Amino acid sequence: MSNGVSTSTDKNIVDKSRSHRNKPVSRAVRQTRERLQSSHAPSGAFDRDVLARYVSAVLQGASITPLFVVIAAALGTYITENTQIFLWALLTLTAHAANVFLARRARKQEITAVSARSWRRALLLGQLMIGCCWAIFAMQDCSACDPASFVLYKGATLLIALSVTAMWNFMLTPSVLVTFAPVVIGLATKAAFSREILEISLTATFTTTVVFFSFISDRLFQSNLKILAYQSEKDDLIAELEVAKSMSDEARRRAEEANLAKSRFLASMSHELRTPLNAILGFSEVMSAEVMGPLNNPTYKEYADDIHRSGQHLLNLINEILDLSRIEAGKYELNEEAISLLDISEDCIGMVQLRARGKNISISQQFEPELPTVWADEKSMRQVVLNLLSNAVKFTPQGGEVHVKVGWTAGGGQYISIKDNGPGIPEEEIPVVLSAFGQGSIAIKSAEQGTGLGLPIVQAILSKHDGQFILKSKLREGTEVIAILPARRVLQTVPAVEEAPVVSRRRKSFA
Template identity: 45%
Template sequence: MSPQSAVINDVRSQMGRDSKRAAQKTVLDARQRLTSSSGTRASFDFELMHDYASSRLRSALPIAGLVIILAIVATFWVPPLFTALWAGMVIASLLVVVLVAQRFRASDPAKFNAARWTTSFVIGETICGLSWSTLSLFTLVTNPEPLTAVMFAMVLVAVAANAVATHTLPPATLTSTLPVAITVSGNLIALGGTLNYTLAAVSVCGVVFFVYLARQLHAAELETITHQAEKDSLIAELEEARQMSDEARRHAEQANIAKSQFLATMSHELRTPLNAIIGFSEVLKSELLGPHQVPQYKEYAGDIHSSGQHLLNLINELLDLSRIEAGKYDLNEEVVSLVDIAADCRRMMELRAKSKGIELVYNVGNNLPRLWGDERAIRQVVLNLLSNAIKFTPQNGKIVLVVTRSGDGGQLVSVKDNGPGIPEEEIETVLSSFGQGSLAQKTAEQGAGLGLPIVQKIMELHQGRFDLFSKLRFGTEVIATFPRARVMDALAPVVEKKSRLEIYSEAG
């Protein structure tokens, strides 16, 4: 299998793996949503519970301090013993929640069980919520009338603190806030009176608000985790794509090296027998050793000679293109005349044009200076352009070869024919390596599709430009433009300044 085929197979197999990976990812996402306690992905449950545990551990000390402050304030109306017992129960229940959170933080994430830990946290928060709800027992040991406003304030503080601390675990939010809200609101309603009814209603509304706020915070936290997961996934995909790109580039470089080695080897292996084939077929075609007994042999020898020449030209084009792409095509630059090169190429191609009845017109600009470039490469450019024009121009057609100045002060070679032209959508194909238009595929003189790509690359090596303009049924014009920097314009003559003495002597 050739290196190019290996690269193609690698790309196809990678596309198959990508589609399979996408299908597996879709199935995995669906399964994670079905098994998730948060309704999104099971992998997010650990993140949410980890945030819950961290939040509970961070807020434990401030909430304990808040409980102590509330207990101290309540001593103005409730015996200190009862407030101390209440504070001790709340802090003890808070310690239970802290211990469960610490045990979760110390557990192995690989053995994470969302349902088991959710149950543990909900039980701990239920104990904490029930301990807060003993606040309603204060009315049993003292006059309840002055306590109603204090109990209302303590309920709102408890609900707010617990809702914020448990927002990443909605079931825990409910079990930590509802008991105290229900018991105190029920106690206020039982006491009766417009003020108590109002405080009870406000307490219920406060619980609803803080539970809603906790839900919003939970949604925001979940969205943050989702975006983080998407970012991590994107980074992983980009890293994988980079590795695939590096691997593909390595394969391409290996294929290019193998291609260059193959062409270098085959150039020697093919040229040696081809030279013999071309030489001996020319001897047979010319009948240098005597006439053939069978007339068809001369015709066959001519076919062998022309086929050998065609194959040798194809090998030379392949080698040129390979050297250019490998950056090993070195220009042998010198001062050359673009006019003389174009004239030589016209004479070489004139016989071929006349055989098809094509008129080859040559126009040259006035006083064109010389160029700095590679004569062999420039000659190859002009020959390729003329050869293409003759190949695709019909019988009795016309080709115009022009050498003149370009608009920016450079020089250009233009070859224009009145052939069938090239469809606009095929121009890019024609300019690519081995690319052939529909007309080239139909004609008997089709080549390998390397002429114009070689011209393009030679012009790039000369810092020039190659343009192709064509319209169907109106012909084609190709222009190779050399930059102004390569034009060897004559310098202005140096005028020496005369001294005053010389001027006076001439005047005298």
């Protein structure tokens, strides 16, 4: 497997596998989302919201019932030619007004979790009062009317009343049954005493319709209950996300402050350490070269050589830490000029050639001829190539091979590719290797351990050049690293502009 990593900012030297730090937040969000998708709160948890929606529906449709009652009374008076039906209309309107008054009082007073049950019983009682009025209407009779026409009138009126009640009052269960149970009892009683087929048919039809509308109302109620549950879970999820975001922002702010303090500390300590270290390197080199005279004990000369090598290694480490701290602090400045990647690559190959020969490693090169210069920082690009070449030689086994290529990219830029046939890097360790101070398992087991800053510094330098860094590796097959500079940094040669011959005005005038 291969993995490409591109750089875009100076902060790309941090570990790219930090998602584990947000695991508690991700877990909380995932659990809330699962509750939102699978769980349903009991109806008692939303009594206040259910009653509030019922009260709002009653008040919005307060004018529908009186209008319908007046129309039904007028039509009944026309059919029966009896004005006593207006007494029923007056009674029904009174009950409806009482129910509306109760709903307005419930809206003005705050319904609490304790008072929700009391209000629910009171509102159901109001619906029962209206149901009793419709029961009185259902028991009306007209001896002077056509029985079929009067039964049709009563049936149509009751069915419309049932539809309106089910449409507006489904949030108060079981308001449909409470309202029209007296009507069913009244129709059944009247049909039992009269034994007329029309009354029996009306009773059966209306009873079936009441059961059907009760079922529909219950389904609507359950659907609205789920909507309320979803809204509640959504609010909880948003609240948790806001808390997680605030915690993440605070943690990021603290991390940035700590990172800045760390960079300043490293820069200060690196400068403080380099002063005595230069003295150690100088004196150890003088002792090793026996400038002041021969050392009588040869062991002292070996010790002086060890001191010099260890000091040189420590100085390289301090320089890398200093570069890292400058990059993180945003103070790494580029001294750009026209440079040749071919020349830099040849110089760096020459610098690591001696070390490669010591391990019997062959370095082959494939350079694109006549590459134009690029606009970049020579010191930085030399450090990039040298770091990549040193890593390739370091992790390539005895008798291995390192292949260096320099050429054009498909987009018109230039690239440097360094490929080895070493042990490779496991795919899961690539983000670790690319992080600051990160080392893979192979590097840890190797006798030549580094600081873990080489590749992060390479990424940051290429990022400062608006370039790209790609790492491809297969376990037990080798590793290839590619440093890319964009096309806009390539300095193309521009042909000279031929000037047209100029004829002087004097000669033109003489002509």
